[in-house]
Amino acid sequence: MYKVFVNDSPIIFTSSQKKENNFPIYAFDDISFDDVLHKINNLKIDGINLYCTDLLRDWKIFCSHLNIIPAAGGLVVNQKKELLFIYRNNIWDLPKGWIEQGETKEIAAIREVEEECGISNLKLVKPIVTTYHIYYHKGINLKKTYWFLMKSENNKKLTPQTEEGITKVAFKKVSEINEILQNSYANIKLVYDNYQQG
Template sequence: MYKVFVNEKPIIITSSNKDAIFPVFSFKSIVFNEIINKLENTETKGIILISDDLESDWKSFLTNLKMIPAAGGLVLNPKNEILFIYRNGVWDLPKGWIEKGESIENAAIREVEEECGISNLKIINSLITTYHIYFHKGIKLKQTYWFLMTSDDCQGLTPQLEEGITQVSFKNNTETKEALKNTYQNIKLVIDTYKES
């Protein structure tokens, strides 16, 4: 299954439609721009596209979009609190674009360091890859590779103001639940994946 968000509404590309909670279409029958338009301009809360060949249809779906690769981290401190950033009025996890020639892991660590002013980061494992469509000089698909990280550096976290980040803080379980009321669907997916593992 692939899940791509458009304005926080999912396009779910899957081989099964059991328990479908959104309108269901055959992948072969859709017109890409009509699906995007439906999610942008109607009350539709999400769309399920049923695929006969998931990998082939996913590749076909990607041909409609310019892919922007990014990487980020769900960072835990020694108390198992999660590192959040506050940007554009929303709680988020640190992430950013992968630079040319840079490995995904190095990009993830660099972006977390830059956005939060943190050091001593260690990658534990890969968590999940998330996708969301945004509109800037055309239609783009941000593909973000997420890693579980740890750091024992809890001193002097510094938000990267030039990136619009105004707060950086570690949050305990109660504070994390509160932050998740004001975050993106993809961030909920990252945190759910961490909790399930």
């Protein structure tokens, strides 16, 4: 299964015929790329299921219509089991950014978290999940973000990267996470859910 967010509405690519949500179902072979984006953007529906007879083939066809932008980021846990969040454009988010030429996704993830949060000495633990979302800038782009679990023993003051529009950086207690996620993006909730599942 692949899940692509357009704003916070998912396009779910699946080879399963089992209905797991209330979204309308379309056969991938019977709907065009433009129709999918029109439905999700203009019909104000919460999501779409695309049934695929060949999931990998259909995913590649879908991606061929988009500029793929690789990115990487981290979910950082400190010694108190608190999680690191950034606040940008009045929304709580996780630190992430584009993978630069010649970088591995792991190095990019650590670099982006360090730059955006003013933190250092991060330890990369393991991959969590890869998320996808479509955005419009000089064409239709698909941001593919590789997320990693990281550990931090940082006791220094965190510094938001204000030139990137980040106004706050903070470790948040587990008891605060549900409220944070109410003012966040659907793909950030997906990262957190995968983290919780281990």
